[in-house]
Amino acid sequence: MTFLLDDAVSDFRFGVEKHYSPTRRDIFNPLNGTLFSISGTEVEIIYVTKNALVKDIQRVIKQLLITKIENAGGAVLHASAFSLDGRAICYVGEKGQGKTTCLLESLKANGAKFITNDRLPIIPISGKFHVLGWFEELRLVQPSGGKKKKLRVLELCEPLRIETRPVPPKLIVLPDCLGKVGNENNAREVIEGQLLTPVDPQRPKWLGYSKSLDFDRDALLDQLPTRRLQWQFQERDELLGKIKEVVDSV
Structure with a gap:
């Protein structure tokens, strides 16, 4: 388990990451309670509030789009x-x-x-x-x-x-x-x-x-x-x- 010190995201500076295998890991945001479960190319978002869900879905979509653009x-x-x-x-x-x-x-x-x-x-x-x-x-x-x-x-x-x-x-x-x-x-x-x-x-x-x-x-x-x-x-x-x-x- 490792701690994520991500100053890029104001409400995600103290996240926790746990690796289960090279292709599977969980990332937890303790400030809003969102859990990202990543397995291969699938990202499951488990949320506490609707506001947190909307914001975190946007983050995931933006990252996936940028990654696709860079890979091209x-x-x-x-x-x-x-x-x-x-x-x-x-x-x-x-x-x-x-x-x-x-x-x-x-x-x-x-x-x-x-x-x-x-x-x-x-x-x-x-x-x-x-x-x-x-x-x-x-x-x-x-x-x-x-x-x-x-x-x-x-x-x-x-x-x-x-x-x-x-x-x-x-x-x-x-x-x-x-x-x-x-x-x-x-x-x-x-x-x-x-x-x-x-x-x-x-x-x-x-x-x-x-x-x-x-x-x-x-x-x-x-x-x-x-x-x-x-x-x-x-x-x-x-x-x-x-x-x-x-x-x-x-």
């Missing part, structure tokens, strides 16, 4: 993204640079469709990289500060304005509202720093990682143009115009 030669990027005319524009950068703000402004454009706000799965299809949608709540910074406001995707967009199919990426944009990006010469360094494969600090570790981590980052970054987008919160009214200029430059 894909990866996950810390980014927000929208599609326009069947191509994806991806905002990549550290926390606080304005990925969510840029996404919200971009969705005001005619024909823009929501893809993701924080996690961007990338997967090769027929030899070319495509990006996939990822549904999670948006957490919006409030002008007065304090706790972020949570917003569901369907509160933001009508279903027809949500991208439901894989789309090829057109452009990577580096939002820069804090003056940290520098110039486009270090774009690759910024983007590589936001790759969440194989290490995602917010990803639960107790189900394990995928066995194959052969994502070809050079194949992705060599074919995609990047642009730096300088902006300021006090000039948000001008942001959509700046975004259109950047997108039209490619």
Whole structure:
């Protein structure tokens, strides 16, 4: 029996894991009483409350999806993204640079469709990289500060304005509202720093990682143009115009 010190999950920092065989183990969360019984490729969830069940099912599904993506030669990027005319524009950068703000402004454009706000799965299809949608709540910074406001995707967009199919990426944009990006010469360094494969600090570790981590980052970054987008919160009214200029430059 081993103790799991998983700081990635706020309510799962003191889990207990017991191995019965190479393919069977139990994981117990003492804070909400959930027991995960893992046998081969099957995961049984024994729960105490419905709220715990919903949260833990989501965790398992997310991990299984990411593992499948990675095993197919894909990866996950810390980014927000929208599609326009069947191509994806991806905002990549550290926390606080304005990925969510840029996404919200971009969705005001005619024909823009929501893809993701924080996690961007990338997967090769027929030899070319495509990006996939990822549904999670948006957490919006409030002008007065304090706790972020949570917003569901369907509160933001009508279903027809949500991208439901894989789309090829057109452009990577580096939002820069804090003056940290520098110039486009270090774009690759910024983007590589936001790759969440194989290490995602917010990803639960107790189900394990995928066995194959052969994502070809050079194949992705060599074919995609990047642009730096300088902006300021006090000039948000001008942001959509700046975004259109950047997108039209490619």
